[in-house]
Structures are given as structure tokens and as C-alpha cells.
Amino acid sequence: MHVESDLRAAPNDLLPVAQYVRMSTEHQKYSTDNQSQVIAAYAELHKMQVVRTYMDAGKSGLNLRGRPGLQQLLDDVCAPHPGFSAVLVYDISRWGRFPDPDEAAVYEQTCKRRGIRIIYCAEQFKNDGSLSSTVMVGLKRSMAAEYSRELSVKVFAGHRNLVQRGYRQGGAPGFGLRRQLVDEHHNIKGQLTRGEKKSIQTDRVFLVPGPQAEVATVHQIYRLFLEDAKPERVIASELNRQGLKTDLGRPWTRGTVHQVLTNEKYIGNNVYNRTSFKLKIEHKQNPPSEWIRKDGAFEAIVRPDLFWQVQAIIAQRSRHLDDDEMLALLRRVLERHGGLSGVLIDEEDGLPSSSSYRSRFGSLYRAYDLVGFQPRRDCAYLEINRALRRYHPTVMQRVAQGISDVGGYARSNKDTDLLTVNEEFTVSVVVARCKPTPAGKFRWLIRLDASLEPDITIVTRMDQSNRDPFDFYVLPSLDFAASQLPEREANGLSLDFYRVDALDDFYALCARTAYAEAA
CATH class of the missing domain: 3.40.1350 (Trna Endonuclease; Chain: A, domain 1)
Structure with a gap:
């Protein structure tokens, strides 16, 4: 049984407390300075002294990830001697706008179990465990969660409107492209460099062709794929031999070449919502029927007919294979090389990855057994x-x-x-x-x-x-x-x-x- 620490200080004593402040990007009333001022006034009135500050500035309140301040607070609370007896928070929404209100309750209960109360200084009720405060806390948590859901719907609708008008929504432009900044009257203001963001809310961004050397490299990638029938891994090796780097200054890989070959922005199409992470709960790959698009929004640097030829080849290559087809491909590799290994499978073009075989058949050695390959020694224990x-x-x-x-x-x-x-x-x-x-x-x-x-x-x-x-x-x-x-x-x-x-x-x-x- 845990005995909660007594928060009533003697008349001449100051009770040591911590404060937690958080601001996302909402409005000025929630600035960390404003929160600290309200908390300081509350502490003075109740004979408390703020001895430690935990801060998450510019952090979403949707989950615990990405909030080092709150994570450190919870770690310190679980330590044998945290050094404070309560945590002062501006209001319930600053503790978090968790989509599941129970998550906020779990973190608060973690503190209370250690004898440390959470006190919401700007709320009109005391968080004292009484029936009325329990009801109000639960209601406020649900309101904070609903606010997040409503805001998510409004933000998504705004992004959809801008995409359909041809404006770029977030993300790096990609190799061979640049971000052009325009004002609300579509007057050009200049190009944004890597990591640079627009500073005026009414400004907009669209994509334009990048340096001619990068555009030429994009054309070379398509030519090597279509005319020379070279797969992405071979194309990456060719670009690296030429000393060429990606837009991030890194060597080319199969994945970076594949991205150039499959993204519709290279033919001028503005596509949004391919993936979603609504309320920061689950990353989700959305079906094409849910994509939001504006065709011809930007100047194309690749001919559309070439782009769609590439998509047809890739679609045929990546069609779903059943078990028999996967094993037939693996059997051909065995016949060609006289043996199998995870590295050999991953390096073979046109063959599913070794992880795909593990996932489909339970382990690589189960797949080996099905195609009649017996390693020189039983390596199942490795799996x-x-x-x-x-x-x-x-x-x-x-x-x-x-x-x-x-x-x-x-x-x-x-x-x-x-x-x-x-x-x-x-x-x-x-x-x-x-x-x-x-x-x-x-x-x-x-x-x-x-x-x-x-x-x-x-x-x-x-x-x-x-x-x-x-x-x-x-x-x-x-x-x-x-x-x-x-x-x-x-x-x-x-x-x-x-x-x-x-x-x-x-x-x-x-x-x-x-x-x-x-x-």
C-alpha cells in the first residue's frame, strides 16, 4: 500500500515542486512563458517553490513519443528520490491531448503511485481525488482528445484544398526538383533551400525543375532502366561510379533510384495522402482511391509516356506471387548457383527478398527444404x-x-x-x-x-x-x-x-x- 505524501507545508516552509510546460504551435496564450507565470503565481499562493522545470516546446501532445520533457519527468518520478512532492501543470490539455484519454490517466497515476500529485493550476476545480474532480478531469481529458480529432479533420481538409490547387504540402522536393515560394498573389519570392521553411502563413510552395545537371541525371536513370533494361541496384552502382550524389549528398541506393522512377512529381503531378499518420497513432499506407491529386500541377521533367512505361514494368515485376511461384524462382536460383543463402537471395534481381521468404514460410530453412536444398550443416538454430x-x-x-x-x-x-x-x-x-x-x-x-x-x-x-x-x-x-x-x-x-x-x-x-x- 502506498501512502501519498502530505502536500500541506508548514507555515514557514516552501514545498518543493516541479513544473511541466508544453507548447505545440497553437496560440500565444499557451506559450511556455505564460504557463510558467500562471504556475509561479499558483506556487507562491500555496507556499510552494518550483525546483525543477520540464519543458516540451514545439511538441505535439498526442503521444509520449517525441516529448523528452515528459519522458524525463516520468523517469525522475520513478527514481527513489525525485526531489519534489508535486508537479504543477497549466491545465489538462498541456499534460496532453491523447486520443485515448486513458493514456493521460496512466501517466498521472504513475506519478500518484509514487506519492506525487499532478496539480492543474488554471483549471476551475481541484484535482484532489473527490468525485466532482474525478468527473471533471475525465470530462476535460475527453474534450482535449476531441479537440485533437476535430483539429485533425480541419487540417486535413485544408491540406486537401491546397493540394487540389496545385501547391506542395511538406516534404523534401526530391532529386532534380526545387521548392519555389510564392505569396498569396502568386508572385515569386524565391527558392527554399534544404531545411528552410516558409515564414508567412499565406505563402505557398510549388515544385520547379532543379539544376540542369540533376535533371540530366534523372533522364539518365530513365534511359538506363528503359533502354538498357538495368535494374535499380545496377543503376545506383553506375551513378556512384560517376561520382554522383543524391540531393542529400549521399551515395545512390536501389531505394533512391526506385523513388525517382516511381514518384509522379517528376511528370508534374501533385499527389498527397499516399500514407497517413492521423493523430500519430498508426502509420498507414493508403489505397490509390484515397490519394488526393492534382495532375499537371508542376512543370514535368520526365515525359509522361516514359514514366508510365516504367510503372508498367515495375507493376509486372512486383505482382503478388503465390507460394508455388516464389518456390519456383528460388529453385531456379538454386540450379544456377548450386546453393542458397540470404545474401544470395537479396542480391538476385527479380527475386523476393530473404525476409519475404522468412515471412511466407516461417524461416529460410523451411523454404530451403521445400526446394530440396540441404545446407552442409543444420543451421536452423541460427533462425x-x-x-x-x-x-x-x-x-x-x-x-x-x-x-x-x-x-x-x-x-x-x-x-x-x-x-x-x-x-x-x-x-x-x-x-x-x-x-x-x-x-x-x-x-x-x-x-x-x-x-x-x-x-x-x-x-x-x-x-x-x-x-x-x-x-x-x-x-x-x-x-x-x-x-x-x-x-x-x-x-x-x-x-x-x-x-x-x-x-x-x-x-x-x-x-x-x-x-x-x-x-
């Missing part, structure tokens, strides 16, 4: 090890979250992957691969880094499929040796004493309780 390496951060996060849920604090060391719990002891989390024996028994391969010297090692033993945990061993360094590891189903009482089906008891040992400080 499992690769999957377990990807799984390890998930286990680490679950352990850290479990400690946090009971009131503890876990800090991860990026160099060693050790967790420091409550600034008191260290924990190493190990994921062990299961390897069934020919007799049907289970064995686990456990590798420890003895140089880390953790106080506790948590061994997560995977099940037969190596997809889910089978059990756990919580091993204190004082009571086990690396030469005696739980590699079998039964390992004797000295080891199995530390075996558990879940980590709840370990989390309970990490729990901490906040107590009110004595006056």
Missing part, C-alpha cells in the same frame, strides 16, 4: 537464435514493468543490459533456447556473461517452440555457480528451489512503499 535476440528486449521490458507495477524502480544500462533495481542491486536477464533431445527430453542452452557479476540472474527458459517462456529461475549470485546451471528439466533441489512459473514473488521483493515525511 531461432536470431528470433530470441529480438525477444530479449521484450523480456527486459516486462521485468522492468513488473518491478514498476509494484512500486519499485528499474534502470537499464544500455552497455551491459543489466537492470539496477531501486538503486540497490543489479539483475541480469537471460533467455535460454530449448533444444529437445532425440529421446524427447528438453535441454536448455544457457550462456552467462560472468564479467557482469550481477547480484541476481533471471533465466527465462523457453518452451519447445522457443516462442513463449516455459519457466524461470531466479538465481542469486551468492548461492549458485556458473558451472551449475538449470539446463535440464530436473536439476536437483539446490537449483530447482529457485524455479518459478511466474515472477510475481520476485516482483514482490522489489516493491517499495512511499511514506509521508515526518514534520
Whole structure:
């Protein structure tokens, strides 16, 4: 049970508090200076002293990502001694306009669980946990979320209108093109350089041909693709041999060449909403029926007939292949080279990538088996090890979250992957691969880094499929040796004493309780 710190200071004392301020691009009343002034007045009136400031200037309130100020605040709150007893915020919308109001509640509850209240200084009610304040907070959070949704609809409608009038909406112009700035009467004001933005709201941007040398390179790319039938990877190599760079000053790649060959801006078409990230919830590839377009909006630097010839070739090449077609292509590569590998597959033009084969057939070695290729040695374990390496951060996060849920604090060391719990002891989390024996028994391969010297090692033993945990061993360094590891189903009482089906008891040992400080 957690005891919330008493926020009532003695008459001659100043209660240490933090302030959190955030401004996106809305209006001046929400400037960080204005917020700080209101917070300072509130602090003075209630005998508080702002000892720390967390700020997110120019940051959207839609989610936690991209808000280092709020992230640092939450990290400090979870530390054993944050140094303040409450957080002052201008109003509920400054805490965030999360599309899901429950997300705002989760972050506030994280603070309250540590005995640190969130106080909204400009709201007309006290955030004191009473029924009336709880109802008002929930209502205000929902209003903030609805504001975000309504604003998103209005912004999208404005962008759609401008695109259909032929104006460019965001993004780099691309190789061979430049951004031309015009005023509201369409008078040319000059070209924008890389990273430069328009400063007047009524100004508009459209695309114009770039330097002649870049335009010539675009023509060369189309000529190499259509006349010489060279794929994108070969074209990139040719451009790099000539010492040519992309518009970002980087070497050419298959992807950058492909972009030049497939973007309609090179024939003057203004296309918008190919992808969307509404309310910053999910990146989404939109179908062509949802694209917003204005054909002939800009001066073309590629002939439309050449562009559409390229699209027809690419469409035929990238049509969906069923399993039999994918395996037939792989079989031809095997016959040509006498062997298969991930690198060989990725370098083969006209063949799906090795990741596509992994996704379709479960693993590369399953695809190899289906086309009759047997590697010189059984390398299936490589696929499992690769999957377990990807799984390890998930286990680490679950352990850290479990400690946090009971009131503890876990800090991860990026160099060693050790967790420091409550600034008191260290924990190493190990994921062990299961390897069934020919007799049907289970064995686990456990590798420890003895140089880390953790106080506790948590061994997560995977099940037969190596997809889910089978059990756990919580091993204190004082009571086990690396030469005696739980590699079998039964390992004797000295080891199995530390075996558990879940980590709840370990989390309970990490729990901490906040107590009110004595006056």
C-alpha cells in the first residue's frame, strides 16, 4: 500500500515542486512563458517553490513519443528520490491531448503511485481525488482528445484544398526538383533551400525543375532502366561510379533510384495522402482511391509516356506471387548457383527478398527444404537464435514493468543490459533456447556473461517452440555457480528451489512503499 505524501507545508516552509510546460504551435496564450507565470503565481499562493522545470516546446501532445520533457519527468518520478512532492501543470490539455484519454490517466497515476500529485493550476476545480474532480478531469481529458480529432479533420481538409490547387504540402522536393515560394498573389519570392521553411502563413510552395545537371541525371536513370533494361541496384552502382550524389549528398541506393522512377512529381503531378499518420497513432499506407491529386500541377521533367512505361514494368515485376511461384524462382536460383543463402537471395534481381521468404514460410530453412536444398550443416538454430535476440528486449521490458507495477524502480544500462533495481542491486536477464533431445527430453542452452557479476540472474527458459517462456529461475549470485546451471528439466533441489512459473514473488521483493515525511 502506498501512502501519498502530505502536500500541506508548514507555515514557514516552501514545498518543493516541479513544473511541466508544453507548447505545440497553437496560440500565444499557451506559450511556455505564460504557463510558467500562471504556475509561479499558483506556487507562491500555496507556499510552494518550483525546483525543477520540464519543458516540451514545439511538441505535439498526442503521444509520449517525441516529448523528452515528459519522458524525463516520468523517469525522475520513478527514481527513489525525485526531489519534489508535486508537479504543477497549466491545465489538462498541456499534460496532453491523447486520443485515448486513458493514456493521460496512466501517466498521472504513475506519478500518484509514487506519492506525487499532478496539480492543474488554471483549471476551475481541484484535482484532489473527490468525485466532482474525478468527473471533471475525465470530462476535460475527453474534450482535449476531441479537440485533437476535430483539429485533425480541419487540417486535413485544408491540406486537401491546397493540394487540389496545385501547391506542395511538406516534404523534401526530391532529386532534380526545387521548392519555389510564392505569396498569396502568386508572385515569386524565391527558392527554399534544404531545411528552410516558409515564414508567412499565406505563402505557398510549388515544385520547379532543379539544376540542369540533376535533371540530366534523372533522364539518365530513365534511359538506363528503359533502354538498357538495368535494374535499380545496377543503376545506383553506375551513378556512384560517376561520382554522383543524391540531393542529400549521399551515395545512390536501389531505394533512391526506385523513388525517382516511381514518384509522379517528376511528370508534374501533385499527389498527397499516399500514407497517413492521423493523430500519430498508426502509420498507414493508403489505397490509390484515397490519394488526393492534382495532375499537371508542376512543370514535368520526365515525359509522361516514359514514366508510365516504367510503372508498367515495375507493376509486372512486383505482382503478388503465390507460394508455388516464389518456390519456383528460388529453385531456379538454386540450379544456377548450386546453393542458397540470404545474401544470395537479396542480391538476385527479380527475386523476393530473404525476409519475404522468412515471412511466407516461417524461416529460410523451411523454404530451403521445400526446394530440396540441404545446407552442409543444420543451421536452423541460427533462425531461432536470431528470433530470441529480438525477444530479449521484450523480456527486459516486462521485468522492468513488473518491478514498476509494484512500486519499485528499474534502470537499464544500455552497455551491459543489466537492470539496477531501486538503486540497490543489479539483475541480469537471460533467455535460454530449448533444444529437445532425440529421446524427447528438453535441454536448455544457457550462456552467462560472468564479467557482469550481477547480484541476481533471471533465466527465462523457453518452451519447445522457443516462442513463449516455459519457466524461470531466479538465481542469486551468492548461492549458485556458473558451472551449475538449470539446463535440464530436473536439476536437483539446490537449483530447482529457485524455479518459478511466474515472477510475481520476485516482483514482490522489489516493491517499495512511499511514506509521508515526518514534520
